[in-house]
Amino acid sequence: QVQLQQWGAGLLKPSETLSLTCAVYGGSFSGHYWSWIRQPPGKGLEWIGEISHSGSTNYNPSLKSRVTISVDTSKNQFSLRMTSVTAADTAVYYCARRYDWNDRLDFWGRGTLVTVSS
Amino acid sequence: DIGMTQSPDSLAVSLGERATVSCKSSQSVLYNSDNKNYLAWYQHKRGQPPKLLIYWASTRESGVPDRFSGSGSGTDFTLTITNFQAEDVAIYYCHQYYTTPQTFGQGTKVEIK
Numbered sequence: 001q002v003q004l005q006q007w008g009a010g011l012l013k014p015s016e017t018l019s020l021t022c023a024v025y026g027g028s029f030s031g032h033y034w035s036w037i038r039q040p041p042g043k044g045l046e047w048i049g050e051i052s053h054s055g056s057t058n059y060n061p062s063l064k065s066r067v068t069i070s071v072d073t074s075k076n077q078f079s080l081r082m083t084s085v086t087a088a089d090t091a092v093y094y095c096a097r098r099y100d101w102n103d104r105l106d107f108w109g110r111g112t113l114v115t116v117s118s
Numbered sequence: 119d120i121g122m123t124q125s126p127d128s129l130a131v132s133l134g135e136r137a138t139v140s141c142k143s144s145q146s147v148l149y150n151s152d153n154k155n156y157l158a159w160y161q162h163k164r165g166q167p168p169k170l171l172i173y174w175a176s177t178r179e180s181g182v183p184d185r186f187s188g189s190g191s192g193t194d195f196t197l198t199i200t201n202f203q204a205e206d207v208a209i210y211y212c213h214q215y216y217t218t219p220q221t222f223g224q225g226t227k228v229e230i231k
Contacts, residue, residue, distance in 0.1 A: 044223070045213075106173075106179070110167050
């Protein structure tokens with residue numbers, strides 16, 4: 001069974017950098033795409049971006065200037081970095097597996113609440 | 119971006135009855151070359167990650183009870199829950215993966231009447 005375990009700092013100040021990592025256990029790492037999605041309090045889901053095992057990335061244009069997703073295939077991990085955070089970036093951040101290119105999100109991490117507050 | 123609009127925002131269903139959630143996309147998510155609708159449905163319970171229920175608009179994910187079904191094509195889609203159970207209380211989201219950025223509906227909260 002595929003499991004995604006995520007971690008990272010949960011409390012940031014405005015202008016700081018958000019950093020989250022997701023480790024993948026079970027299943028193939030190289031055969032899929034790896035995504036980040038967030039959900040602000042009381043709001044819906046927003047796709048942030050994704051990366052392939054080879055490092056090819058796609059980002060939401062609304063966040064692209066501040067977001068970097070990277071992969072470490074030696075550890076079966078991928079990471080999210082978001083610069084210059086504001087209160088609007090307060091959300092639960094989820095990592096997820098995309099089954100294939102242009103395909104569904106079939107396994108999700110449990111989520112990390114990131115709060116941005118001065 | 120493809121806009122995804124769900125209706126209703128919330129609904130209350132009696133146990134054993136049927137729940138129907140609608141999702142409309144601002145443009146077609148049917149890819150003509152493979153005749154697939156790039157549309158998924160997720161169940162999201164409080165404190166848990168979203169769970170994939172349906173993909174390709176109507177294919178049930180392994181392990182999902184057959185009381186959950188998806189239908190529709192192009193821009194109009196429906197998630198139906200028959201014989202509604204207490205454990206089905208959740209927020210349900212549709213999701214288009216036809217194009218980047220992927221987008222989600224705003225969610226439909228389904229509760230017990």
